[in-house]
Amino acid sequence: MDLILDALKFVGNSAIDVLPIAVFLFAFQILVIGGRMPNIRQILVGFGFVIVGLGLFLEGLEHTLFPLGRLMAQQLTNPEFLESTRLSVTGVLVWRDYYWVYLFAAAVAFSTTLAEPALMAVSIKANAVSGGAIGVWGLRVAVAIGAAVGVSLGCFRIISGLPLQHFIAAGYLVVIAQTALAPKIIVPLAYDSGGVTTSTVTVPLITALGLGLAEAVPGRSPLLDGFGLVAFAALFPIISVLAYGQLAVLRQKVDLSAIETDDLEEEEDHAF
Amino acid sequence: MKNSLIALSRDALGSLRDLTPIVLVIGVFQIWVIKQPVSGFVSLIFGALLVLAGLTFFIFGLRLALFPIGENLAHSLAKKGSAFWLFAFAFVLGFGTTIAEPALLAVAAEAAAVAVDAGAIAATDEAKANYALGLRLVVALSVGVALLIGVSRILANWSLPVMIIGGYILVVLATTIAPSEIVGVAYDSGGVTTSTVTVPLVTALGVGLASSLKGRNAMTDGFGLIAFASLTPILFVLLYGTILEWI
Numbered sequence: 001m002d003l004i005l006d007a008l009k010f011v012g013n014s015a016i017d018v019l020p021i022a023v024f025l026f027a028f029q030i031l032v033i034g035g036r037m038p039n040i041r042q043i044l045v046g047f048g049f050v051i052v053g054l055g056l057f058l059e060g061l062e063h064t065l066f067p068l069g070r071l072m073a074q075q076l077t078n079p080e081f082l083e084s085t086r087l088s089v090t091g092v093l094v095w096r097d098y099y100w101v102y103l104f105a106a107a108v109a110f111s112t113t114l115a116e117p118a119l120m121a122v123s124i125k126a127n128a129v130s131g132g133a134i135g136v137w138g139l140r141v142a143v144a145i146g147a148a149v150g151v152s153l154g155c156f157r158i159i160s161g162l163p164l165q166h167f168i169a170a171g172y173l174v175v176i177a178q179t180a181l182a183p184k185i186i187v188p189l190a191y192d193s194g195g196v197t198t199s200t201v202t203v204p205l206i207t208a209l210g211l212g213l214a215e216a217v218p219g220r221s222p223l224l225d226g227f228g229l230v231a232f233a234a235l236f237p238i239i240s241v242l243a244y245g246q247l248a249v250l251r252q253k254v255d256l257s258a259i260e261t262d263d264l265e266e267e268e269d270h271a272f
Numbered sequence: 273m274k275n276s277l278i279a280l281s282r283d284a285l286g287s288l289r290d291l292t293p294i295v296l297v298i299g300v301f302q303i304w305v306i307k308q309p310v311s312g313f314v315s316l317i318f319g320a321l322l323v324l325a326g327l328t329f330f331i332f333g334l335r336l337a338l339f340p341i342g343e344n345l346a347h348s349l350a351k352k353g354s355a356f357w358l359f360a361f362a363f364v365l366g367f368g369t370t371i372a373e374p375a376l377l378a379v380a381a382e383a384a385a386v387a388v389d390a391g392a393i394a395a396t397d398e399a400k401a402n403y404a405l406g407l408r409l410v411v412a413l414s415v416g417v418a419l420l421i422g423v424s425r426i427l428a429n430w431s432l433p434v435m436i437i438g439g440y441i442l443v444v445l446a447t448t449i450a451p452s453e454i455v456g457v458a459y460d461s462g463g464v465t466t467s468t469v470t471v472p473l474v475t476a477l478g479v480g481l482a483s484s485l486k487g488r489n490a491m492t493d494g495f496g497l498i499a500f501a502s503l504t505p506i507l508f509v510l511l512y513g514t515i516l517e518w519i
Binding site for chain 1: 498
Protein backbone atom coordinates (compact mmCIF):
# COMPACT_ATOMS: atom_id res chain seq x y z
CA MET A 1 0.00 0.00 0.00
CA ASP A 2 2.79 2.34 0.97
CA LEU A 3 4.56 1.51 -2.23
CA ILE A 4 1.51 2.38 -4.30
CA LEU A 5 1.13 5.70 -2.47
CA ASP A 6 4.84 6.27 -3.00
CA ALA A 7 4.50 5.49 -6.68
CA LEU A 8 1.67 8.02 -6.98
CA LYS A 9 3.79 10.62 -5.20
CA PHE A 10 6.75 10.05 -7.50
CA VAL A 11 4.62 10.11 -10.63
CA GLY A 12 3.01 13.30 -9.30
CA ASN A 13 6.41 14.91 -8.74
CA SER A 14 7.55 13.90 -12.17
CA ALA A 15 4.35 15.41 -13.60
CA ILE A 16 5.15 18.65 -11.78
CA ASP A 17 8.61 18.63 -13.39
CA VAL A 18 7.51 17.70 -16.89
CA LEU A 19 4.12 19.42 -17.30
CA PRO A 20 5.41 23.03 -17.32
CA ILE A 21 7.79 22.06 -20.15
CA ALA A 22 4.98 20.33 -22.04
CA VAL A 23 2.66 23.33 -21.55
CA PHE A 24 5.38 25.67 -22.79
CA LEU A 25 5.96 23.54 -25.91
CA PHE A 26 2.23 23.31 -26.71
CA ALA A 27 1.67 27.02 -26.05
CA PHE A 28 4.57 27.89 -28.31
CA GLN A 29 3.19 25.64 -31.03
CA ILE A 30 -0.29 27.17 -30.84
CA LEU A 31 0.59 30.83 -30.29
CA VAL A 32 3.75 31.27 -32.35
CA ILE A 33 3.79 28.56 -35.00
CA GLY A 34 0.03 28.38 -35.37
CA GLY A 35 -1.93 25.49 -36.74
CA ARG A 36 -2.35 22.05 -35.27
CA MET A 37 0.55 20.02 -34.09
CA PRO A 38 1.10 16.92 -36.23
CA ASN A 39 0.63 13.58 -34.40
CA ILE A 40 -0.95 15.30 -31.43
CA ARG A 41 -2.34 12.05 -30.02
CA GLN A 42 0.96 10.24 -30.31
CA ILE A 43 2.73 13.12 -28.55
CA LEU A 44 0.23 13.26 -25.69
CA VAL A 45 0.53 9.50 -25.15
CA GLY A 46 4.31 9.86 -25.30
CA PHE A 47 4.30 12.56 -22.63
CA GLY A 48 2.20 10.24 -20.47
CA PHE A 49 4.84 7.53 -20.84
CA VAL A 50 7.64 10.00 -20.07
CA ILE A 51 5.93 11.23 -16.87
CA VAL A 52 4.98 7.77 -15.56
CA GLY A 53 8.33 6.30 -16.63
CA LEU A 54 10.41 9.00 -14.96
CA GLY A 55 8.31 8.77 -11.79
CA LEU A 56 8.63 4.98 -11.49
CA PHE A 57 12.33 5.12 -12.40
CA LEU A 58 13.08 7.62 -9.61
CA GLU A 59 10.94 5.76 -7.09
CA GLY A 60 12.70 2.51 -7.92
CA LEU A 61 16.10 4.19 -7.54
CA GLU A 62 15.06 5.57 -4.13
CA HIS A 63 14.27 2.02 -3.00
CA THR A 64 17.35 0.35 -4.43
CA LEU A 65 20.40 2.01 -5.87
CA PHE A 66 20.44 5.27 -3.90
CA PRO A 67 20.28 3.83 -0.35
CA LEU A 68 22.56 0.90 -1.24
CA GLY A 69 25.05 3.10 -3.08
CA ARG A 70 25.15 5.68 -0.28
CA LEU A 71 25.55 2.96 2.34
CA MET A 72 28.37 1.36 0.37
CA ALA A 73 30.10 4.70 -0.12
CA GLN A 74 29.97 5.19 3.66
CA GLN A 75 31.19 1.67 4.39
CA LEU A 76 34.09 1.87 1.95
CA THR A 77 35.25 5.22 3.37
CA ASN A 78 34.80 4.07 6.97
CA PRO A 79 38.15 4.43 8.87
CA GLU A 80 37.85 0.88 10.27
CA PHE A 81 37.35 -0.61 6.84
CA LEU A 82 40.23 1.45 5.41
CA GLU A 83 42.48 0.38 8.29
CA SER A 84 41.66 -3.29 7.73
CA THR A 85 42.39 -3.23 3.99
CA ARG A 86 45.43 -0.93 3.98
CA LEU A 87 48.50 -1.65 1.85
CA SER A 88 51.04 0.51 3.68
CA VAL A 89 52.37 -1.03 6.91
CA THR A 90 52.24 1.72 9.53
CA GLY A 91 51.48 5.37 10.11
CA VAL A 92 48.79 7.44 8.45
CA LEU A 93 46.95 6.06 5.42
CA VAL A 94 48.55 7.00 2.10
CA TRP A 95 46.72 7.42 -1.21
CA ARG A 96 47.34 3.77 -2.21
CA ASP A 97 45.37 2.51 0.80
CA TYR A 98 42.14 3.73 -0.71
CA TYR A 99 42.25 1.27 -3.63
CA TRP A 100 38.74 -0.08 -2.95
CA VAL A 101 37.42 3.46 -3.18
CA TYR A 102 39.00 3.95 -6.63
CA LEU A 103 37.65 0.62 -7.84
CA PHE A 104 34.17 1.29 -6.46
CA ALA A 105 34.16 4.81 -7.92
CA ALA A 106 35.09 3.49 -11.36
CA ALA A 107 32.60 0.61 -11.24
CA VAL A 108 29.71 2.75 -10.02
CA ALA A 109 30.40 5.56 -12.49
CA PHE A 110 30.67 3.07 -15.36
CA SER A 111 27.48 1.16 -14.57
CA THR A 112 25.31 4.15 -13.66
CA THR A 113 26.39 6.05 -16.77
CA LEU A 114 25.22 3.12 -18.92
CA ALA A 115 21.79 3.43 -17.27
CA GLU A 116 21.57 7.22 -17.67
CA PRO A 117 18.41 7.95 -19.72
CA ALA A 118 19.74 11.28 -21.06
CA LEU A 119 22.77 9.50 -22.52
CA MET A 120 20.50 6.93 -24.17
CA ALA A 121 18.55 9.76 -25.75
CA VAL A 122 21.69 11.35 -27.21
CA SER A 123 23.02 7.98 -28.42
CA ILE A 124 19.75 7.08 -30.14
CA LYS A 125 19.77 10.47 -31.87
CA ALA A 126 23.45 10.27 -32.85
CA ASN A 127 22.88 6.79 -34.24
CA ALA A 128 19.93 7.95 -36.34
CA VAL A 129 21.61 11.15 -37.55
CA SER A 130 24.86 9.41 -38.50
CA GLY A 131 22.94 6.79 -40.49
CA GLY A 132 24.04 4.06 -38.09
CA ALA A 133 27.75 4.92 -38.38
CA ILE A 134 27.89 5.76 -34.66
CA GLY A 135 26.73 2.79 -32.63
CA VAL A 136 24.33 3.40 -29.73
CA TRP A 137 26.15 0.89 -27.56
CA GLY A 138 29.68 1.90 -28.61
CA LEU A 139 29.10 5.55 -27.82
CA ARG A 140 27.61 4.75 -24.43
CA VAL A 141 30.45 2.43 -23.47
CA ALA A 142 32.95 5.13 -24.51
CA VAL A 143 31.17 7.70 -22.34
CA ALA A 144 30.94 5.25 -19.41
CA ILE A 145 34.68 4.51 -19.58
CA GLY A 146 35.36 8.25 -19.47
CA ALA A 147 33.08 8.71 -16.47
CA ALA A 148 34.75 5.77 -14.68
CA VAL A 149 38.26 7.15 -15.17
CA GLY A 150 37.10 10.66 -14.27
CA VAL A 151 35.36 9.80 -11.01
CA SER A 152 38.22 7.54 -9.94
CA LEU A 153 40.70 10.33 -10.59
CA GLY A 154 38.39 12.75 -8.79
CA CYS A 155 38.54 10.50 -5.71
CA PHE A 156 42.33 10.50 -5.95
CA ARG A 157 42.21 14.29 -5.99
CA ILE A 158 40.10 14.44 -2.83
CA ILE A 159 42.43 11.99 -1.08
CA SER A 160 45.64 13.69 -2.23
CA GLY A 161 44.25 17.20 -1.68
CA LEU A 162 45.65 18.47 -4.99
CA PRO A 163 43.81 21.51 -6.43
CA LEU A 164 40.74 20.77 -8.58
CA GLN A 165 41.53 23.37 -11.22
CA HIS A 166 44.91 21.83 -12.08
CA PHE A 167 43.25 18.57 -13.06
CA ILE A 168 40.50 20.31 -14.98
CA ALA A 169 42.94 22.58 -16.83
CA ALA A 170 45.15 19.60 -17.72
CA GLY A 171 42.08 17.69 -18.92
CA TYR A 172 41.08 20.51 -21.22
CA LEU A 173 44.60 20.69 -22.66
CA VAL A 174 44.18 17.03 -23.64
CA VAL A 175 40.77 17.88 -25.13
CA ILE A 176 42.32 20.69 -27.21
CA ALA A 177 45.02 18.38 -28.57
CA GLN A 178 42.48 15.65 -29.37
CA THR A 179 40.11 18.11 -31.05
CA ALA A 180 42.85 18.95 -33.52
CA LEU A 181 43.46 15.28 -34.31
CA ALA A 182 40.04 13.61 -34.05
CA PRO A 183 37.65 13.29 -37.01
CA LYS A 184 35.43 16.40 -37.23
CA ILE A 185 32.17 14.46 -37.15
CA ILE A 186 32.76 13.22 -33.60
CA VAL A 187 33.79 16.55 -32.01
CA PRO A 188 30.37 18.14 -31.27
CA LEU A 189 28.99 14.83 -30.02
CA ALA A 190 32.02 14.38 -27.75
CA TYR A 191 31.55 17.86 -26.25
CA ASP A 192 27.90 17.06 -25.61
CA SER A 193 28.66 13.76 -23.90
CA GLY A 194 30.29 15.56 -21.01
CA GLY A 195 27.01 17.14 -20.00
CA VAL A 196 24.81 14.09 -20.41
CA THR A 197 26.77 11.72 -18.21
CA THR A 198 26.05 13.67 -15.09
CA SER A 199 22.32 13.35 -14.64
CA THR A 200 19.61 11.58 -12.66
CA VAL A 201 21.36 8.32 -11.77
CA THR A 202 25.04 9.22 -11.51
CA VAL A 203 25.03 12.52 -9.61
CA PRO A 204 23.42 11.43 -6.30
CA LEU A 205 25.78 8.48 -5.98
CA ILE A 206 29.05 10.18 -6.79
CA THR A 207 28.09 13.17 -4.64
CA ALA A 208 27.57 10.77 -1.72
CA LEU A 209 30.93 9.18 -2.46
CA GLY A 210 32.68 12.56 -2.57
CA LEU A 211 31.14 13.73 0.70
CA GLY A 212 31.90 10.42 2.44
CA LEU A 213 35.48 10.54 1.26
CA ALA A 214 36.00 14.17 2.27
CA GLU A 215 34.71 13.30 5.76
CA ALA A 216 36.92 10.23 6.09
CA VAL A 217 40.24 11.65 4.88
CA PRO A 218 42.04 13.66 7.59
CA GLY A 219 42.45 17.34 6.73
CA ARG A 220 39.64 17.47 4.15
CA SER A 221 36.46 19.46 4.60
CA PRO A 222 33.27 17.89 3.18
CA LEU A 223 32.05 21.32 2.24
CA LEU A 224 35.15 22.40 0.34
CA ASP A 225 36.47 19.10 -1.00
CA GLY A 226 33.26 17.10 -1.37
CA PHE A 227 32.32 19.04 -4.47
CA GLY A 228 34.09 18.62 -7.77
CA LEU A 229 33.50 14.94 -8.60
CA VAL A 230 30.73 15.87 -11.02
CA ALA A 231 33.20 18.09 -12.87
CA PHE A 232 35.52 15.10 -13.34
CA ALA A 233 32.62 12.94 -14.50
CA ALA A 234 31.72 15.62 -17.05
CA LEU A 235 35.24 16.20 -18.40
CA PHE A 236 36.64 12.73 -19.01
CA PRO A 237 33.86 11.43 -21.28
CA ILE A 238 34.81 14.20 -23.73
CA ILE A 239 38.31 12.71 -23.85
CA SER A 240 37.08 9.12 -24.15
CA VAL A 241 34.55 9.89 -26.90
CA LEU A 242 37.18 11.82 -28.90
CA ALA A 243 39.47 8.80 -28.43
CA TYR A 244 36.64 6.54 -29.64
CA GLY A 245 36.48 8.60 -32.83
CA GLN A 246 40.26 8.50 -33.25
CA LEU A 247 40.31 4.72 -32.70
CA ALA A 248 37.57 4.22 -35.28
CA VAL A 249 39.65 6.12 -37.85
CA LEU A 250 42.76 4.11 -36.99
CA ARG A 251 40.84 0.86 -37.23
CA GLN A 252 39.46 1.88 -40.59
CA LYS A 253 43.00 2.55 -41.87
CA VAL A 254 44.11 -0.88 -40.75
CA ASP A 255 41.11 -2.45 -42.44
CA LEU A 256 41.81 -0.58 -45.67
CA SER A 257 45.38 -1.84 -45.77
CA ALA A 258 44.08 -5.35 -45.10
CA ILE A 259 41.72 -5.01 -48.05
CA GLU A 260 44.56 -3.90 -50.31
CA THR A 261 46.54 -7.06 -49.56
CA ASP A 262 43.55 -9.36 -49.75
CA ASP A 263 41.01 -7.94 -52.15
CA LEU A 264 38.83 -11.02 -52.05
CA GLU A 265 37.69 -10.13 -48.57
CA GLU A 266 34.53 -8.15 -48.55
CA GLU A 267 34.79 -4.60 -47.31
CA GLU A 268 32.96 -3.86 -44.11
CA ASP A 269 31.82 -0.46 -43.03
CA HIS A 270 33.89 0.07 -39.96
CA ALA A 271 33.47 3.81 -39.61
CA PHE A 272 32.58 4.04 -35.94
CA MET B 273 -1.15 -1.38 -31.27
CA LYS B 274 0.69 -4.63 -31.95
CA ASN B 275 3.70 -2.72 -33.27
CA SER B 276 3.72 -0.55 -30.15
CA LEU B 277 3.78 -3.65 -27.96
CA ILE B 278 6.71 -5.06 -29.91
CA ALA B 279 8.54 -1.73 -29.59
CA LEU B 280 7.78 -1.60 -25.87
CA SER B 281 9.07 -5.11 -25.22
CA ARG B 282 12.21 -4.36 -27.24
CA ASP B 283 12.76 -1.28 -25.05
CA ALA B 284 12.22 -3.47 -21.96
CA LEU B 285 14.93 -5.89 -23.10
CA GLY B 286 17.23 -2.94 -23.74
CA SER B 287 16.56 -1.58 -20.25
CA LEU B 288 17.26 -4.97 -18.72
CA ARG B 289 20.64 -5.05 -20.46
CA ASP B 290 21.39 -1.45 -19.41
CA LEU B 291 20.65 -2.11 -15.75
CA THR B 292 22.52 -5.44 -15.43
CA PRO B 293 25.97 -3.78 -14.87
CA ILE B 294 24.63 -1.88 -11.83
CA VAL B 295 23.25 -5.08 -10.29
CA LEU B 296 26.59 -6.83 -10.88
CA VAL B 297 28.63 -3.97 -9.37
CA ILE B 298 26.45 -3.68 -6.27
CA GLY B 299 26.33 -7.47 -5.85
CA VAL B 300 30.07 -8.03 -6.22
CA PHE B 301 31.02 -5.24 -3.83
CA GLN B 302 28.38 -6.26 -1.32
CA ILE B 303 29.38 -9.95 -1.30
CA TRP B 304 33.17 -9.79 -1.68
CA VAL B 305 34.25 -6.50 -0.20
CA ILE B 306 31.76 -5.22 2.34
CA LYS B 307 30.49 -8.66 3.43
CA GLN B 308 27.51 -7.33 5.36
CA PRO B 309 23.98 -8.61 4.87
CA VAL B 310 21.52 -6.33 3.09
CA SER B 311 18.15 -5.80 4.74
CA GLY B 312 14.83 -5.52 2.94
CA PHE B 313 15.42 -7.94 0.09
CA VAL B 314 11.79 -7.90 -1.10
CA SER B 315 11.76 -4.12 -1.27
CA LEU B 316 14.98 -4.24 -3.33
CA ILE B 317 13.51 -6.66 -5.87
CA PHE B 318 10.35 -4.57 -6.11
CA GLY B 319 12.37 -1.38 -6.49
CA ALA B 320 14.48 -2.97 -9.22
CA LEU B 321 11.31 -3.88 -11.15
CA LEU B 322 10.12 -0.27 -10.84
CA VAL B 323 13.46 0.98 -12.20
CA LEU B 324 13.16 -1.43 -15.12
CA ALA B 325 9.57 -0.44 -15.91
CA GLY B 326 10.29 3.27 -15.46
CA LEU B 327 13.31 3.27 -17.77
CA THR B 328 11.40 1.30 -20.39
CA PHE B 329 8.42 3.70 -20.33
CA PHE B 330 10.67 6.73 -20.41
CA ILE B 331 12.62 5.56 -23.48
CA PHE B 332 9.36 4.59 -25.19
CA GLY B 333 7.83 8.01 -24.46
CA LEU B 334 11.02 9.72 -25.57
CA ARG B 335 10.60 8.37 -29.11
CA LEU B 336 6.86 9.11 -29.15
CA ALA B 337 6.90 12.63 -27.72
CA LEU B 338 10.14 14.39 -26.83
CA PHE B 339 12.06 13.80 -30.08
CA PRO B 340 9.16 14.53 -32.49
CA ILE B 341 7.98 17.65 -30.64
CA GLY B 342 11.50 19.10 -30.39
CA GLU B 343 12.18 18.45 -34.06
CA ASN B 344 8.77 19.65 -35.25
CA LEU B 345 9.22 22.94 -33.44
CA ALA B 346 12.77 23.33 -34.78
CA HIS B 347 11.58 22.68 -38.36
CA SER B 348 8.60 25.04 -38.01
CA LEU B 349 10.77 27.79 -36.55
CA ALA B 350 13.34 27.38 -39.32
CA LYS B 351 10.55 27.53 -41.92
CA LYS B 352 9.03 30.59 -40.25
CA GLY B 353 12.41 32.27 -40.69
CA SER B 354 12.02 34.46 -37.62
CA ALA B 355 15.27 34.63 -35.69
CA PHE B 356 13.50 36.41 -32.83
CA TRP B 357 11.11 33.55 -32.09
CA LEU B 358 13.88 31.00 -32.46
CA PHE B 359 16.02 32.85 -29.92
CA ALA B 360 13.04 33.36 -27.60
CA PHE B 361 12.24 29.65 -27.79
CA ALA B 362 15.83 28.62 -27.09
CA PHE B 363 16.21 30.99 -24.15
CA VAL B 364 12.91 30.09 -22.47
CA LEU B 365 13.55 26.37 -22.97
CA GLY B 366 16.95 26.68 -21.27
CA PHE B 367 15.87 28.99 -18.47
CA GLY B 368 12.53 27.30 -17.79
CA THR B 369 13.80 23.73 -17.63
CA THR B 370 16.74 24.65 -15.41
CA ILE B 371 15.08 26.85 -12.78
CA ALA B 372 12.91 23.92 -11.63
CA GLU B 373 15.62 21.26 -11.93
CA PRO B 374 15.61 19.14 -8.72
CA ALA B 375 19.36 18.42 -8.91
CA LEU B 376 20.01 22.16 -9.02
CA LEU B 377 17.84 22.73 -5.92
CA ALA B 378 20.03 20.25 -4.03
CA VAL B 379 23.31 21.78 -5.21
CA ALA B 380 22.11 25.32 -4.44
CA ALA B 381 21.17 24.37 -0.88
CA GLU B 382 24.55 22.74 -0.30
CA ALA B 383 26.32 25.70 -1.84
CA ALA B 384 24.56 28.03 0.61
CA ALA B 385 25.91 25.91 3.46
CA VAL B 386 29.42 26.23 1.98
CA ALA B 387 29.03 29.99 1.74
CA VAL B 388 28.00 30.23 5.41
CA ASP B 389 30.95 28.08 6.40
CA ALA B 390 33.34 30.31 4.46
CA GLY B 391 31.84 33.43 6.04
CA ALA B 392 30.63 34.78 2.70
CA ILE B 393 27.05 35.21 3.93
CA ALA B 394 25.38 35.42 7.36
CA ALA B 395 24.31 32.15 9.01
CA THR B 396 20.58 32.91 8.89
CA ASP B 397 17.93 30.97 7.01
CA GLU B 398 16.96 34.07 5.09
CA ALA B 399 20.50 34.75 3.89
CA LYS B 400 20.88 31.11 2.88
CA ALA B 401 17.57 31.06 1.01
CA ASN B 402 18.48 34.26 -0.81
CA TYR B 403 21.89 32.90 -1.74
CA ALA B 404 20.41 29.62 -3.00
CA LEU B 405 17.74 31.42 -5.01
CA GLY B 406 20.34 33.78 -6.48
CA LEU B 407 22.46 30.82 -7.48
CA ARG B 408 19.50 29.08 -9.15
CA LEU B 409 18.60 32.21 -11.10
CA VAL B 410 22.20 32.64 -12.23
CA VAL B 411 22.44 29.01 -13.38
CA ALA B 412 19.06 29.12 -15.16
CA LEU B 413 20.03 32.39 -16.85
CA SER B 414 23.33 30.85 -17.93
CA VAL B 415 21.57 27.86 -19.54
CA GLY B 416 19.17 30.20 -21.36
CA VAL B 417 22.18 32.18 -22.63
CA ALA B 418 23.94 28.92 -23.54
CA LEU B 419 21.10 27.83 -25.84
CA LEU B 420 20.98 31.33 -27.35
CA ILE B 421 24.69 31.16 -28.14
CA GLY B 422 24.39 27.57 -29.36
CA VAL B 423 21.51 28.37 -31.71
CA SER B 424 23.36 31.44 -32.99
CA ARG B 425 26.32 29.20 -33.71
CA ILE B 426 24.18 26.86 -35.81
CA LEU B 427 22.69 29.81 -37.72
CA ALA B 428 25.99 31.64 -38.26
CA ASN B 429 28.11 28.49 -38.71
CA TRP B 430 30.73 29.50 -36.13
CA SER B 431 33.37 26.99 -35.08
CA LEU B 432 32.26 24.93 -32.08
CA PRO B 433 35.77 23.91 -30.88
CA VAL B 434 36.98 27.52 -30.92
CA MET B 435 33.96 28.67 -28.88
CA ILE B 436 34.01 25.81 -26.38
CA ILE B 437 37.75 25.90 -25.82
CA GLY B 438 37.63 29.71 -25.63
CA GLY B 439 34.88 29.33 -23.05
CA TYR B 440 36.95 26.97 -20.93
CA ILE B 441 39.92 29.34 -21.11
CA LEU B 442 37.57 31.99 -19.66
CA VAL B 443 36.58 29.47 -16.98
CA VAL B 444 40.23 28.92 -16.04
CA LEU B 445 40.79 32.70 -15.87
CA ALA B 446 37.65 33.24 -13.80
CA THR B 447 38.77 30.45 -11.45
CA THR B 448 41.92 32.39 -10.59
CA ILE B 449 39.94 35.45 -9.43
CA ALA B 450 36.95 33.66 -7.85
CA PRO B 451 36.83 32.93 -4.09
CA SER B 452 38.05 29.38 -3.52
CA GLU B 453 34.89 28.10 -1.80
CA ILE B 454 32.78 28.70 -4.92
CA VAL B 455 35.08 26.79 -7.31
CA GLY B 456 33.83 23.25 -6.53
CA VAL B 457 30.19 24.38 -6.56
CA ALA B 458 30.65 26.20 -9.86
CA TYR B 459 32.30 23.23 -11.57
CA ASP B 460 29.57 20.90 -10.34
CA SER B 461 26.74 23.18 -11.41
CA GLY B 462 27.83 22.69 -15.03
CA GLY B 463 27.04 19.01 -14.69
CA VAL B 464 23.67 19.18 -12.99
CA THR B 465 21.88 21.50 -15.39
CA THR B 466 21.34 19.04 -18.18
CA SER B 467 18.42 16.95 -16.98
CA THR B 468 16.76 13.87 -18.37
CA VAL B 469 13.89 15.74 -20.00
CA THR B 470 15.92 18.73 -21.22
CA VAL B 471 18.63 16.73 -23.00
CA PRO B 472 16.34 14.98 -25.53
CA LEU B 473 14.49 18.23 -26.28
CA VAL B 474 17.68 20.25 -26.70
CA THR B 475 19.26 17.54 -28.85
CA ALA B 476 16.16 17.38 -31.04
CA LEU B 477 16.18 21.20 -31.32
CA GLY B 478 19.80 21.29 -32.50
CA VAL B 479 19.50 18.37 -34.90
CA GLY B 480 16.14 19.57 -36.24
CA LEU B 481 17.49 23.06 -36.83
CA ALA B 482 20.70 21.89 -38.50
CA SER B 483 18.81 19.50 -40.77
CA SER B 484 16.34 22.15 -41.94
CA LEU B 485 18.98 24.75 -42.78
CA LYS B 486 20.79 24.54 -46.12
CA GLY B 487 24.52 23.79 -45.98
CA ARG B 488 24.41 22.47 -42.41
CA ASN B 489 25.22 18.95 -41.40
CA ALA B 490 23.04 17.45 -38.66
CA MET B 491 26.02 15.59 -37.22
CA THR B 492 28.61 18.37 -37.07
CA ASP B 493 26.24 21.32 -36.58
CA GLY B 494 23.29 19.75 -34.77
CA PHE B 495 25.16 18.61 -31.68
CA GLY B 496 26.94 20.98 -29.32
CA LEU B 497 24.03 22.74 -27.59
CA ILE B 498 24.48 20.64 -24.44
CA ALA B 499 28.19 21.46 -24.46
CA PHE B 500 27.31 25.15 -24.12
CA ALA B 501 24.75 24.36 -21.43
CA SER B 502 27.43 22.60 -19.36
CA LEU B 503 29.98 25.39 -19.85
CA THR B 504 28.15 28.66 -19.15
CA PRO B 505 26.90 27.71 -15.66
CA ILE B 506 30.51 27.22 -14.49
CA LEU B 507 31.50 30.64 -15.81
CA PHE B 508 28.39 32.42 -14.52
CA VAL B 509 28.60 30.88 -11.04
CA LEU B 510 32.31 31.76 -10.75
CA LEU B 511 31.50 35.35 -11.68
CA TYR B 512 28.51 35.36 -9.29
CA GLY B 513 30.78 34.30 -6.42
CA THR B 514 33.38 36.90 -7.37
CA ILE B 515 30.84 39.73 -7.58
CA LEU B 516 29.25 38.75 -4.25
CA GLU B 517 32.69 38.89 -2.67
CA TRP B 518 33.33 42.38 -4.00
CA ILE B 519 30.06 43.86 -2.80
